[in-house]
Amino acid sequence: MAKETPGTPEQQQTPDNPVRQIVDFLGSMQLGIILLLILAVVSIYATLTPYETVIDNVYHTWWFLGIMGFASLNLLLCTVERIGPLKRQALNPNRVMKADTIRKMQVSRAFNMKHDKDAEYDPLDIAASAFNANGLKVSVEEGPEGTAIFGERGKYGYFGSIVTHLSLLLILLGAMYGGLTGFEARNGGWAGGNFFVQEGNFRVDIHDVTMVQEDDPTVRPRVYTDMTVSRAGSPIYEGTVAINEPARFEGTTIYHSTFMYLPIITVRDLETGEERTDLYFEGDRVTIDDQGNYIQIMQFFPNFSMRPDGTPVNVNYDPQRPVTAGILVENGQRSGSVFMQINEPEIIETAAGEIEVMMTDFDVAAVFSIAKNLGRPWLFIGSVLMVVGLYMSFFLFPRRFYAVYDEKKSQLLIGGRGYRNRLGIEQVMERIETEIQDREEE
Template sequence: MIAALKRYFKKDLIPLLADLRLAIVLLLVIAVFSILGTVIEQGQSLAFYQQNYPEDPALFGFLSWKVLLISGLDHVYRTWWYLSLLILFGSSLTACTFTRQITALRWFSRTWNFYSKPRQFEKMALSTELDTGTINQLTEFLEAKRYKTFHKDDTMLYAHKGLAGRIGPIVVHASMLIILLGAMYGAMTGFFAQEMVPSGNTFTVQNVFDAGPWAGPQIPKDWSVKVNRFWIDYSPEGRVDQFYSDLSVLDDQGEEVKRKTVWVNQPLRYRNVTMYQADWSIAGVRVKINNSPILQLPMAPIETENGGKLWGTWVPTKPDMSAGVSLIAQDLQGTLLVYNEKGELISTVREGTSVEVNGVTLSVPEIIGSTGLQIKADPGVPFVYLGFGLLMLGVVMSYVSHSQVWALQDGDKLYVGGRTNRAQVSFERELVAVLDELSDGDGADTPKELVTS
């Protein structure tokens, strides 16, 4: 039974996995699902998918929120079938590397055998026969062309250059395997969270939207983050220009270990966790009625027909709360609209000022903003970056031509032959130039023309 499995593994399964056609099909399928994972929002709430992918009418006639959740298209990169595709593609690359690339290197090591018979040169891509010249003279000219030369019995020569061209494909395969391993490791151990935190508050990561099965150790438990301040810069036209969060990372003793101001595309990184500035809101407003203590009231978002942002709260103007006014804010520029119980606009008040309403003085010391942070950890990113770096290096190496030259001194005859894996015309010209130099240096006629097999 074990012997049969070994024969099947060696004769049937390995050749199937090493088939280039299978690798191409798998790569195309992975690319298609990766595009879907980019187009379809990942890790959102059920309400989000129900709103944007309704059953009637379903997108393209079939793509509804139920289809997304059942198929896992809401978290493509962590589904069992996507990871299975990556594993299968990685197995194909591994099989191809060991059956083709490593085998090619072993073959290359065997080509270091020196040719000892003139008829062996007839099988080469390029070969010629010279009546003059010696192995030592040919060695000098080849070394001047940056060839590495090897001799045997002073009658046989082997020379080569551009070995990187043979190693390049192996580096490309290895880099792709590293990228796949990094992607799978990140999918299994990474997480994605979102937090909306009022200015001045301290938080720990709680609102995790998407996480791999092994993401537990990556979610911070022994440190927290304090939002020292959140503010927005506005353009002269009143549009949001940029919003900022001054963040401090606190250890489990409450001591600050890192501080940074973040904005869009300028995140804070700490212990493989990255915090991005993603959104903002208005958390509340601090008000004062006549000489009362300062009250902090929450502000809730208000839906509008045009999709604009509004936040509102209600402020009592009598001790028994039988009367009051509504405060409406559109942004953090400091202006609040004051509405009476009938919904009529009666006044406006700016941050740091006061207004008379319902027979009382309403002061607004501060409008409190909230920062929206996206928090993620992907431990596989360093491996992916390493893989892409090696991939670029391997591609460049693969363009290097690997050229080989053999020579045999047989009495007065000098047999020379060579081959290359690419740039055949350039190699032929180079070899002809070397033979011309060899003939000129010996004072003899031009050697016979290279024979191309």
């Protein structure tokens, strides 16, 4: 029976471990690009979709959080894989180059210079001085061909991509954490009212809503809301909320979003004397009778006026002439428009008799955006790190210069290498050349 002859090392190719193959795939640039493109497309869709719809149907869905999770894992693996080589490249550079290597560098100069031992400075001293004059950190090294000069600057620029990757990772993790633990809601009310936020399991009691008019009545007035937030009867926040003055507690923020005027309307049956008074929002219906007749509240005008073409318009926010505009609907059909002024009754004829509808006053309601996002601090830290990483990447250009003296050819050789910025290396080399020429002329 013939023996099997093992092949050469080139013929014996051991397949990679399956776990290693999976890790390589999850950390690959191709997967990262695909995931970032998907996130970009989803973000564009979300930008063009109503905010309330996006919150529940996109940002809090398992598939969107899953995409962010895989993108975070991809960034983490890619970052870990790059740290070692970049650390060696930045912190443990080759500080000595041979003369032939320097000559072959893309940016290099050769200066014919005799080495006179009795001279005050030798060529390498001149090179070191020129390096120092251009902001390079200089060190004297000993190599196989003798003494060499090494100068560098901006070595931390090598880590710009790492810091940027870490910033993106923090932003993705912060967004995921906020999506898993947070919520966003919208609610509001008027003085004496309250509302309950189911997602946060707390109640908001509104004690007072104060409107302060600006000197210019065409500018939106400032609204201040005194409130108490409680859970199970125990207060967890008391204070005033206004524009740029939100309430903050337990990682939750209540922002003042806007305000609205609420007409107070009384409906009185002139035959029976029965009446009822309620606050109404825009879009509410003021019921006239039990036959389905009603007034649809369309808009409240604090300072009502009419254009020449008959279109109602609000002059400013100063409530000098408050008017509530509505549509009268009788028997399911629109029968006319109604403009209610304070204490000026509108008489509506119905089958059961006359009904008086009158706006007696108006109130102000505040509308709030309620959000909880425990990932927000990580988003902030990630954003700051991104600025730092981009600065390191685009403004801290690593540059290294080498100098040796070729005794055989009586030449001072200087070469430079850069990271992503050859033009910058050329400019520094020109300044070094000028420094050396000036020293030779002295």
